[in-house]
Amino acid sequence: MGQLFSDTSKNEDNGDLVSSFNAYFKNINTENKIISQEFMVLIELCVNIGNIHCANTLIREALKIIDNAPINIAVTGESGAGKSSFINALIGIGPEEEGAAEVGVIETTIKRTSYKHPKIETLILWDLPGIGTQKFPPKTYLEEVKFKEYDFFIIVSATRFTKLELDLARAIRIMKKNYYFVRTKVDMDVENERKSKSRTFDREKTLKQIQSYSVKTFNENNMTVPPIFLISNYDLSGYDFPVLMDTLIKDLHVHKRHNFMLSLPNFTEAVIDRKHKAIQQFIWLEAFIFRVLATFSVVSIVRDNDVEKLKKNLNHYRKLFGVDDESLELMAKDFQVPVEQVKEIMKSPHLLKTNREETLEEKLLKYSEKVASANDELLPTGLYFCGNFYLQFHFLDTVTEDAKVLLRWTYSKTSSNSTYP
Known part of the structure; x- marks a missing residue:
């Protein structure tokens, strides 16, 4: 697995990987990190010495622990x-x-x-x-x-x-x-x-x-x-x-934070942002595995077999943030308004809708290119991921904003219905 990098580019690529990994997690507050410092040190060590298989195994192990804690x-x-x-x-x-x-x-x-x-x-x-x-x-x-x-x-x-x-x-x-x-x-x-x-x-x-x-x-x-x-x-x-x-x-424990943060109800925008950061870290780690295994940069490629996975990811994010169809229907029922009225202020329910002039694959490719062109925050050293991961970031951002819009809408409805001055 370590031979994936050529002798002339291995050190440079490894340096980019370590630099990117450290730069990303450096900007995350300790109490919001979902991966332990011990795992981070070991991953950095593996990449530094060119043992890519070791780094890949450690990240997969960390993700499994986080997901099942x-x-x-x-x-x-x-x-x-x-x-x-x-x-x-x-x-x-x-x-x-x-x-x-x-x-x-x-x-x-x-x-x-x-x-x-x-x-x-x-x-x-x-x-x-x-x-x-x-x-x-x-x-x-x-x-x-x-x-x-x-x-x-x-x-x-x-x-x-x-x-x-x-x-x-x-x-x-x-x-x-x-x-x-x-x-x-x-x-x-x-x-x-x-x-x-x-x-x-x-x-x-x-x-x-x-x-x-x-x-x-x-x-x-x-x-x-x-x-x-x-x-x-x-x-x-x-x-x-x-x-x-x-x-x-x-x-x-750090490995239990991820699922606990995702479990919180959306009672403030700060909580919504915290959930966003937790999922973003998880996607980033998965994407890092892909880049570790790649022999070259892959940008804005959406394969046919990625589409179903992307649909599943979008629905998963919508459910976690309470903007899935079932949650919106319950919300509409509580406030006695048509569910279409609630969906009108949302973007995520319409992300995968297409028209006759554009296929879903073409639409996803446009999303991917758009996100890839604004990746400085996610990839501080210019490291590139495949289109699948850019799309996950885009879906997550859209769902997060929808959750905030819904929270504000809920507060406005509650305030207008309040009997207290």
């Missing part, structure tokens, strides 16, 4: 704390949709219950029974709920954290697992305060009081105060939900 999140708390709504918010589905956790019912969690993410097969959220029940006494709780299986615990409360929950946190720490305290329903607390003190109401002051009350609980129990996240399960961007997600991404 399991993520198990445990959610626990007392009945009525909003666990089910929190789980539904994390997996991005409504309470009446298939696969949702039941909301507003009598506590039925007598055993741990799993909820699979509808778009990310490797992500599972586990609704755990409350600690201290007859079937789950504190001393055996962690063993009973199989604590070793989870990447981290989220302890949810709608009032104050109980002594049992604090004891659980102590035990989790002893087991060297991460845990996070989440105070839910703060939107209801803020609204109740606004109604009762309409003249003197101060939103930030109210939130600080809720935070202080939670901190006091830990102080009274002689515990180090952990980060406490104040959230609303129905207004994800309005409180600490974005900060919680940032923290989870940062604390997760």
